[in-house]
Amino acid sequence: MNQTKRSVTINPGMLCQPIGAMQAVLGIHGAISLVHGSQGCAAYPMRMFNRHFQEPVEIALSSLGEDAAVFGGADNLVKGVHTLAARRHPEMIVVLTTCLSETIGDDIDGILKKIEVPVTLIPVHTPSYVGSHVTGYDNAIKALVVHLAEQTGPTNKINIAIGLLNPGDIRELRSMLDKMRVKAILLTDLSETLDAPLILPRPTFPNGGTTLNEITDTANSLGSIAMCKHAGGSAMQYLANKHKVPVILGATPIGVANTDVFLENVSNLSGRPVADELRRDRGRLIDAMIDVHFKVAQKKVAIFADPDIASGMARFVHELGMEPSIIATGTESKEFVKDVQAIASQTGHEMEILSGCDLYGLHEAVKEVGVDLVMGNSHCKYIADDEKIAFARIGFPVFDRVGYQRRSIIGYEGGINLVDMITNSILDHADAA
Amino acid sequence: MGLRILCTFTGNASINDLAMAHRAKLNVMHCQRSTPYICELMEEKYDLPYMPVSLFGIEQTSKALRDVAAFFGLEDQAEAVIESEVSKILPEIEYYKENLKGKRVFIYQGAPRAWHWIKLMEELGMEVIGAATTFGHTDDYEKIVERIGNGGLVIDNPNSVELKEILMKYKPDLFISGLKEKFLAYKHGVPFVNGHSYERGPYAVYSGFVKFAKDIHTTINNPAWGLIEGRT
Ligand code: SF4
Numbered sequence: 001m002n003q004t005k006r007s008v009t010i011n012p013g014m015l016c017q018p019i020g021a022m023q024a025v026l027g028i029h030g031a032i033s034l035v036h037g038s039q040g041c042a043a044y045p046m047r048m049f050n051r052h053f054q055e056p057v058e059i060a061l062s063s064l065g066e067d068a069a070v071f072g073g074a075d076n077l078v079k080g081v082h083t084l085a086a087r088r089h090p091e092m093i094v095v096l097t098t099c100l101s102e103t104i105g106d107d108i109d110g111i112l113k114k115i116e117v118p119v120t121l122i123p124v125h126t127p128s129y130v131g132s133h134v135t136g137y138d139n140a141i142k143a144l145v146v147h148l149a150e151q152t153g154p155t156n157k158i159n160i161a162i163g164l165l166n167p168g169d170i171r172e173l174r175s176m177l178d179k180m181r182v183k184a185i186l187l188t189d190l191s192e193t194l195d196a197p198l199i200l201p202r203p204t205f206p207n208g209g210t211t212l213n214e215i216t217d218t219a220n221s222l223g224s225i226a227m228c229k230h231a232g233g234s235a236m237q238y239l240a241n242k243h244k245v246p247v248i249l250g251a252t253p254i255g256v257a258n259t260d261v262f263l264e265n266v267s268n269l270s271g272r273p274v275a276d277e278l279r280r281d282r283g284r285l286i287d288a289m290i291d292v293h294f295k296v297a298q299k300k301v302a303i304f305a306d307p308d309i310a311s312g313m314a315r316f317v318h319e320l321g322m323e324p325s326i327i328a329t330g331t332e333s334k335e336f337v338k339d340v341q342a343i344a345s346q347t348g349h350e351m352e353i354l355s356g357c358d359l360y361g362l363h364e365a366v367k368e369v370g371v372d373l374v375m376g377n378s379h380c381k382y383i384a385d386d387e388k389i390a391f392a393r394i395g396f397p398v399f400d401r402v403g404y405q406r407r408s409i410i411g412y413e414g415g416i417n418l419v420d421m422i423t424n425s426i427l428d429h430a431d432a433a
Numbered sequence: 434m435g436l437r438i439l440c441t442f443t444g445n446a447s448i449n450d451l452a453m454a455h456r457a458k459l460n461v462m463h464c465q466r467s468t469p470y471i472c473e474l475m476e477e478k479y480d481l482p483y484m485p486v487s488l489f490g491i492e493q494t495s496k497a498l499r500d501v502a503a504f505f506g507l508e509d510q511a512e513a514v515i516e517s518e519v520s521k522i523l524p525e526i527e528y529y530k531e532n533l534k535g536k537r538v539f540i541y542q543g544a545p546r547a548w549h550w551i552k553l554m555e556e557l558g559m560e561v562i563g564a565a566t567t568f569g570h571t572d573d574y575e576k577i578v579e580r581i582g583n584g585g586l587v588i589d590n591p592n593s594v595e596l597k598e599i600l601m602k603y604k605p606d607l608f609i610s611g612l613k614e615k616f617l618a619y620k621h622g623v624p625f626v627n628g629h630s631y632e633r634g635p636y637a638v639y640s641g642f643v644k645f646a647k648d649i650h651t652t653i654n655n656p657a658w659g660l661i662e663g664r665t
Contacts, residue, residue, distance in 0.1 A: 290657050
């Protein structure tokens with residue numbers, strides 16, 4: 001079962017760095033990713049985004065071929081930037097490296113500095129032989145603030161690094177912040193760009209998204225929170241070190257206790273009290289949890305998601321009276337293991353922790369531990385089917401059911417969605433059996 | 434024990450079973466509010482004796498088996514059944530008992546369960562602080578009063594305002610009633626087990642006692658109660 005003893009990965013539990021970076025860029029108004037690599041590095045992420053978000057996405061590519069692999073890809077990159085700037089007039093082009101361009105050793109920072117176009121150019125290093133899509137997202141957000149953040153004078157805003165979440169999550173976050181009358185810069189806000197209304201004529205770039213000015217302004221905020229410390233944490237840490245913006249890493253607001261902590265943090269940084277309306281939302285979530293507790297109590301759960309989401313979910317299923325038995329993530333992380341160990345010791349649950357696991361490893365663990373419910377992306381369906389257990393879809397990608405990306409899993413409202421989703425999946429499974 | 438059941442009435446009985454029922458040697462009467470009428474009728478008409486039993490908890494279930502066995506002269510068989518069944522559930526019951534010790538319970542049932550369950554709660558180390566019934570008669574209340582401890586609250590057919598008062602004033606650790614009261618209890622932050630239609634029952638006999646104990650344990654220990662704002 002232990003994947004480190006295997007010399008092969010079977011059904012990877014993670015995606016590669018550029019796709020995470022692309023998701024970060026998709027939340028910026030008027031920005032386009034230019035992938036410095038070969039065809040597949042842009043093609044497969046686009047398909048993933050299309051299926052998960054049910055939206056068109058634009059990703060540009062420098063189309064490296066055999067000659068570039070030998071002689072370097074600088075020409076392709078320069079031509080690509082010029083063509084993209086001329087044809088598409090974006091406000092910003094974010095150049096993402098890939099396995100190939102990193103191996104060639106193209107100096108993209110140097111190349112971009114020499115290009116003269118009326119477009120902001122940001123280089124991001126996303127070699128996929130280290131880390132995962134989570135690392136890629138983290139690197140991209142950090143590159144954005146490193147290149148753009150600039151001190152101009154204090155504001156009353158706070159920065160929130162979102163992490164790899166969905167339009168529904170960001171709308172829920174906005175709603176929580178609005179209730180507290182807190183102004184925030186979201187890094188990055190794909191709530192509209194990846195859930196755009198169908199109104200014609202279609203704008204050149206989707207409405208919404210974080211603006212370049214906002215990213216520049218992050219250096220002036222009252223404080224920063226990284227909702228997912230693995231995905232956005234480095235950027236917030238950078239702002240703290242470089243621009244003295246106080247930083248809080250976590251808690252991912254999944255479930256009651258984590259959302260409590262998150263809102264407390266927002267309140268402390270912004271100086272705004274937690275709104276009464278949010279206390280009511282909290283009470284409604286707990287009401288929903290109590291109402292279903294007999295239907296879900298003691299069920300053993302395997303959770304497979306990105307590190308911060310998996311650990312947040314572990315705490316939440318505990319709050320529901322379930323047993324978080326396997327907590328797994330495809331991204332290797334010591335921090336994740338520590339986080340989950342802390343939850344295990346606080347809650348007294350025995351947990352199998354899998355960091356950097358593939359789906360084969362997850363399946364083996366599910367067989368060995370024996371669980372009642374698997375929570376994970378659409379690929380995990382086959383594990384649940386094989387083991388004849390209930391299945392609830394969370395994470396990325398979810399493509400075999402509609403609506404996941406529209407609803408939130410964060411905040412008290414997101415908690416209610418999760419209560420319904422988890423309970424109904426268990427009831428559906430019992431019905432089908 | 435070697436007994437043949439001709440008919441269980443009303444649980445899943447068929448017309449054929451019912452037609453055979455009067456040929457039994459003994460009527461075992463569980464619900465002591467709704468079935469005495471028919472038992473008396475059958476005794477009169479078919480000379481068929483009846484015996485009241487309770488099948489809730491170890492003590493009462495064992496007594497029921499012993500009483501029935503004594504009627505048929507099957508004492509040894511009954512002891513063997515009791516011994517093997519009780520030993521199966523005892524470790525789990527001990528675990529729940531340890532965990533539930535001293536918890537305060539309010540029971541509101543149709544009638545007989547209110548007094549059947551006072552004993553059962555005691556077997557789990559819990560204290561019944563109040564009992565109510567919807568249609569209990571004087572004899573039900575006599576039994577309740579006899580079994581409930583000093584200072585126990587006994588009321589007849591409480592309405593929801595009275596129930597609310599009980600939940601708020603006495604703050605029981607557990608309320609056992611039916612679906613109508615379930616959400617009322619929840620909304621006052623009081624753990625609740627549905628004693629009419631059960632949560633994950635059935636709750637009768639030895640195996641049911643374990644399920645009952647488990648459900649009580651499940652709700653009382655649910656982490657969500659601890660998250661409720663303003664719950665003391
Ligand atoms: S070559 Fe590397 S960067 Fe490109 S798709 Fe494959 S893993 Fe990702």
